[in-house]
Structures are given as C-alpha cells and as structure tokens.
Amino acid sequence: MPFLLLAIGLGTGLLPASGTAGALLGIPVALALPWLGLSSAWSQAAACLALALLAVPLCGMAERHYGRKDDGRIVADEYLTFPIAMLGLPHAPVVFAVAFLTSRLFDIVKPPPARQLQALRGGLGIVADDVAACLFSLLTNHAIFYFMGPFFRQQGWLP
Incomplete structure (x- = not known):
C-alpha cells in the first residue's frame, strides 16, 4: 500500500517522537x-496549498487503515x-532550524483555533491543525x- 508508506513518512512515523x-x-x-x-512566493504558496490538500485524503485513508483517530x-x-x-x-540553515522549532512548538501547544480544528473528522482534522x-x-x-535579521546577517547565518 504505497499510500501508507507516504502517510507514515517512509517509516519515520514508526519512530519514537513520530511527529517530530x-x-x-x-x-x-x-x-x-x-x-x-x-x-x-505565490508559486510556493500554491504548492503549499496543493501539498496540504494532498495530505487530507492521504491521512484520511491511513486513519481508516489503522482504525484510530489521528494515529501517531x-x-x-x-x-x-x-x-x-x-x-x-530565505533557505538558510538557521531559518530552517527556527522554522522547525516554531512549527513543532505550535503543533504541540495547539493555540486556538488549532486545537478546535483537530476535532474535525478524518483527514481534514488531521491536517487542519498542522x-x-x-x-x-x-x-x-x-x-x-x-x-533579528541584522544580528543573524552579522553572524553570517543569513545571506
């Protein structure tokens, strides 16, 4: 089932701290x-929308396969x-690190309306909070x- 391999992130979903x-x-x-x-920025925003829309049925099918709401x-x-x-x-290592940390923080804390969106059914609920x-x-x-951009540039961490 190729959809399942994609849904579990090529196996990363089987690791401890699977979300991270x-x-x-x-x-x-x-x-x-x-x-x-x-x-x-517009083409990347369109791609982000397409990826999120792709995730909805993918996560929904996996949820039905596992028989458990938002399986880890x-x-x-x-x-x-x-x-x-x-x-x-910019695609710089420091930006990826900060973006990764903040996205994980907000996914774990789930400030409103993220927590409420998680209550939606199926794949939509799995994806909407993210x-x-x-x-x-x-x-x-x-x-x-x-x-903080000037500081990061001064350190050579940003172009």
Whole structure:
C-alpha cells in the first residue's frame, strides 16, 4: 500500500517522537520547491496549498487503515505542511532550524483555533491543525527574522 508508506513518512512515523521525526521530512520538501522551479512566493504558496490538500485524503485513508483517530504513526500532515512555515523566508540553515522549532512548538501547544480544528473528522482534522500551527509558525518566523535579521546577517547565518 504505497499510500501508507507516504502517510507514515517512509517509516519515520514508526519512530519514537513520530511527529517530530516525521516533521524532519518537511525540510527536504521545502527545499525541493525552488529546485522544482517554484521560486516566487505565490508559486510556493500554491504548492503549499496543493501539498496540504494532498495530505487530507492521504491521512484520511491511513486513519481508516489503522482504525484510530489521528494515529501517531500518521505523519504526512507534519511533513507536507512544514513548507508553509518557510514561505517567503530565505533557505538558510538557521531559518530552517527556527522554522522547525516554531512549527513543532505550535503543533504541540495547539493555540486556538488549532486545537478546535483537530476535532474535525478524518483527514481534514488531521491536517487542519498542522496548517494552523504552521501559519502561526510562519508569522512568528517572519517576526523573528525581521527583528533579528541584522544580528543573524552579522553572524553570517543569513545571506
């Protein structure tokens, strides 16, 4: 079942701290967008929307397969929504690290409306809270790099 392999993040969903392990796959997904020729913010935003929409049925099928709501082995929602947290930001290691940490923080804490979105049924509920968490992460990341950008550039961590 190829959908299951994608839903469990090529096996990362079987590891301890599966959400964090699965979310790490989001880094190469985000890196792939410009490599695929998606260099503008609009094209990357469209790709993020497409990835999130792809995650909904994928996670829904996996949930039905496992017979358990938002089974911890399902991590496609983590890695297919992570690129949202990187929209409009430079692809530098420090940015990926901050985006990863903030997206995990917001996914774990689930500020409103993320927690309420998780209550939606099926794949939509699995993915919607991660989209919300990554949107919170995106706003936080832009604020961090707006205010701390000069420091990061001075350190040579940003172009």
